[in-house]
Amino acid sequence: TDSVFSSVSTLPDDPILSLTGKFLADPRDCKVNLGVGMYLDENGVTPVLDVVREAEEAIALSHRPHTYIPQTGLPLYDRLVQELLFGKDSEVVTSKRACTVQSLGGTGALKLGCDLMYWACGLRVGAASVPTWGNHNDILERSGYTVAAYRYYDAGTHGLNFEAMCEDLKKLPAKTLVILHACCHNPTGYDLDANQWSEIIDICKHCQLVPFLDLAYQGFKAGLEEDSLAVRLFADSGLDFLVASSFSKSFNLYSERIGALTVVTHSENEALRVASHLKCCARANYSNPAAFGGRIVERVLSDPDKFAHWEKELAGMRNRILAMRQALADEMRAIGAKRDFSFVTEQAGMFSFTGLTPEQVDRLSSEFGIYAVRNGRICVCGLNRKNVAYVARSFAAVL
Numbered sequence: 001t002d003s004v005f006s007s008v009s010t011l012p013d014d015p016i017l018s019l020t021g022k023f024l025a026d027p028r029d030c031k032v033n034l035g036v037g038m039y040l041d042e043n044g045v046t047p048v049l050d051v052v053r054e055a056e057e058a059i060a061l062s063h064r065p066h067t068y069i070p071q072t073g074l075p076l077y078d079r080l081v082q083e084l085l086f087g088k089d090s091e092v093v094t095s096k097r098a099c100t101v102q103s104l105g106g107t108g109a110l111k112l113g114c115d116l117m118y119w120a121c122g123l124r125v126g127a128a129s130v131p132t133w134g135n136h137n138d139i140l141e142r143s144g145y146t147v148a149a150y151r152y153y154d155a156g157t158h159g160l161n162f163e164a165m166c167e168d169l170k171k172l173p174a175k176t177l178v179i180l181h182a183c184c185h186n187p188t189g190y191d192l193d194a195n196q197w198s199e200i201i202d203i204c205k206h207c208q209l210v211p212f213l214d215l216a217y218q219g220f221k222a223g224l225e226e227d228s229l230a231v232r233l234f235a236d237s238g239l240d241f242l243v244a245s246s247f248s249k250s251f252n253l254y255s256e257r258i259g260a261l262t263v264v265t266h267s268e269n270e271a272l273r274v275a276s277h278l279k280c281c282a283r284a285n286y287s288n289p290a291a292f293g294g295r296i297v298e299r300v301l302s303d304p305d306k307f308a309h310w311e312k313e314l315a316g317m318r319n320r321i322l323a324m325r326q327a328l329a330d331e332m333r334a335i336g337a338k339r340d341f342s343f344v345t346e347q348a349g350m351f352s353f354t355g356l357t358p359e360q361v362d363r364l365s366s367e368f369g370i371y372a373v374r375n376g377r378i379c380v381c382g383l384n385r386k387n388v389a390y391v392a393r394s395f396a397a398v399l
């Protein structure tokens with residue numbers, strides 16, 4: 001008899017996650033992994049932050065029983081996330097018109113938000129930028145949405161195509177769930193400024209779009225408060241909106257799956273009703289979130305000294321990335337590369353869209369052992385003082 005799986009095809013591996021396997025299998029000493037989506041330090045490792053190590057030890061010593069935590073997550077954690085997003089004394093926090101639930105990373109927050117808006121509010125169309133982090137489209141699709149797109153990046157000018165973005169957003173049907181990268185756009189590294197965000201807010205109001213801000217890199221552009229600019233502008237606008245935030249990057253807690261979904265409504269009463277639906281979404285997906293990552297983050301965010309120490313460590317990561325952007329641009333200039341790479345210093349976050357073609361990226365891996373995503377995205381964290389000159393020479397060779 002035929003197996004139920006006999007007609008199941010093999011899907012391709014995730015193009016980004018599979019790069020690391022190829023990198024590890026490469027025997028060359030000169031190899032460089034620019035494909036990862038994780039912070040790496042000067043030695044090519046993802047460090048454990050001091051504040052995380054201290055929290056891990058304290059939590060281990062507390063020998064707390066491993067009971068279920070609430071479906072919405074650790075209550076103190078949820079409150080601290082809100083304060084980090086909007087500011088302690090912000091009207092959104094004090095009025096209690098937002099609800100926050102702990103999620104399985106930023107990914108889990110996106111999934112919860114999509115489910116909430118589908119089941120509780122009847123939304124059926126979702127939109128993401130072109131290009132975007134590929135999972136946006138997959139999560140929307142698997143949550144039952146018809147997936148639409150809005151233009152964002154102009155390859156010709158190496159920059160944001162804001163006019164096209166606005167034009168496309170205005171064409172979306174009312175009640176479209178629009179995923180917006182709140183800062184450090186992945187993969188391009190180009191963000192909107194305050195005036196542009198205000199225009200987007202006006203369009204969302206006018207066209208009755210539902211904004212879903214994805215804030216996966218808070219602290220990687222300019223600082224914790226600076227990087228919540230978009231979130232705070234939306235909070236001031238009076239619009240209903242959602243935020244998917246994550247501590248994967250800002251705490252190097254990738255494997256602990258720690259993030260949050262925050263839903264901003266018009267009143268405390270609405271927020272409580274929304275929270276009741278989020279409990280159901282959580283239950284039908286995974287029942288309850290895990291506690292460990294939440295306890296680490298909670299411990300740091302709730303203590304001013306630890307918070308300050310974290311901010312310092314985060315600034316260290318941010319500044320190393322900025323220095324590597326500058327170093328790459330400088331090296332490219334110094335060797336007289338065919339293309340000016342100074343645009344790399346204008347992009348924000350972990351990634352840079354280099355404009356390298358898929359064929360050039362293939363040559364980088366086969367001839368030089370340098371691994372990047374075929375769309376030309378590099379993770380700037382893969383660069384360090386030891387390899388940046390080699391990477392620049394290799395880029396110049398394939399240009």
Ligand code: PLP
Nearest residue numbers: 037105106107133186216246248
């Ligand atoms: N959103 C964007 C734009 C991302 O780049 C990522 C991670 O790469 C995420 C969300 C999700 O991060 P995580 O689920 O690991 O917290």
